Amino acid sequence: MREQGTKRGFLGAALMMVVLTVLLAACGGGNNGGEEKENAKTVTTAFGDIQIPTSPKRIIADDYVGSLIALDAIPVGTPGLHLKNPYYVEALEGVADIGEYGNSSPERMMELDPDLIITATDDPKRFEQMNKIAPTISVPYGDLKNAHEEIAYFGELLGLEDKANAWLKDYDERIAAAKQRVEAVIPPDATFTILELGDKSVWAYGDNFGRGGQPIYQSLGRKPRAEVAEELMEKQWMELSMETLAGYVGDYIVLTVGDVNEWTIDKLKADPIWGSLAAVKQNQVYIWQEERSWYYDPIAVLSQTEELADWLAK
Structure with missing residues (x-):
């Protein structure tokens, strides 16, 4: 859509435009009464290095909802525009509406208690607003050039490489038949x-x-x-x-x-x-x-x- 803005490339031409460095997080007490903190990894993005859970459980998908559905990583919340997508509306049954696309409600996002937010924004202010709620990964539109790059990227990001490979295998077979x-x-x-x-x-x-x-x-x-x-x-x-x-x-x-x-x-x-x-x-x-x-x-x-x-x- 035009409202999604023009393309800005920061990841380069290759698929592996994002560097994932897995860090073994130290165990900690805090509010969990001495329980070990979940392992984390650091992701290099357009807005710097962001530390995220290795296995996020409560994802808010401001963008890239289709890729998450393909990986069976259904988000807990997404803008109303995505909830109307005719290609996967049934898969999002029960997913919370976080507001208008491009202007999601911070209050609604906070209520969902996310451990990861995925967005395509290239607006620093909007990114910072989201990143204060939960670790936020922003991949501006156009940096991932096709379905293969998109599915492979999020498969690696979320530790779901096997699901990504299986989905892309079926995708390739169906595309080849159509062609x-x-x-x-x-x-x-x-x-x-x-x-x-x-x-x-x-x-x-x-x-x-x-x-x-x-x-x-x-x-x-x-x-x-x-x-x-x-x-x-x-x-x-x-x-x-x-x-x-x-x-x-x-x-x-x-x-x-x-x-x-x-x-x-x-x-x-x-x-x-x-x-x-x-x-x-x-x-x-x-x-x-x-x-x-x-x-x-x-x-x-x-x-x-x-x-x-x-x-x-x-």
């Missing part, structure tokens, strides 16, 4: 465009910003038009005017709209600009409800890839 179905019917040089239609503008998206970019460009290995590919992948989202739209559009369009009942292929064809596009003329447009295209966690990407493959295979 094979598409390749059987769509020429390899066919170009794709990921768009979102607003009231007065149109936005084009790259391969790591939702709206179908991950399924089309990453999972299915498709490409945008060569003359716009470099700029699009660098910026990840670009606002286009209706006058420049034709210069960006490829053979196929995946189009996010606010209301799929209002925006149909027939309405696009009747529009003088949309109707002039070859993809529209040839019915090579997938019109997508925004609530289904916004999410790009690993679970959503897998479901979206199979959904788009079904469309393309037909």
Whole structure:
């Protein structure tokens, strides 16, 4: 989503962008009457070294909820936006709503008594607010480039490598099957465009910003038009005017709209600009409800890839 901010990379190109150093914590008394404290480890992040439990039990997921679900590490709380995610809403039954996405309630988080908070914020003030409640790991959006990096990272962070490997094995098999179905019917040089239609503008998206970019460009290995590919992948989202739209559009369009009942292929064809596009003329447009295209966690990407493959295979 645009509200998730632009990408900021601090971890580098390699998957192992975070250094995990396991520290054997000393036993201590304190409020637990002499019981040993849980072992801890130190994680190097954009906001410095953070010491977290080796086996956190009460995680608040401000972000990256899909990866935690994939690892069977269900959080105790998350923003209401994630609770509405159609790809895993049932998995979050009973999980507490900590408030508006991007502006979660500190009071609600404190009530849940978390031992770890996971977020994507790059705002130092917001990070510090969370870190006072519980140890907080922040991985700004864009630092993890795909489902593999995301699942592997959190699998290592939480000591759930075996679950991460098993989930990714199933993911790879299903993605490969979807890709094979598409390749059987769509020429390899066919170009794709990921768009979102607003009231007065149109936005084009790259391969790591939702709206179908991950399924089309990453999972299915498709490409945008060569003359716009470099700029699009660098910026990840670009606002286009209706006058420049034709210069960006490829053979196929995946189009996010606010209301799929209002925006149909027939309405696009009747529009003088949309109707002039070859993809529209040839019915090579997938019109997508925004609530289904916004999410790009690993679970959503897998479901979206199979959904788009079904469309393309037909």
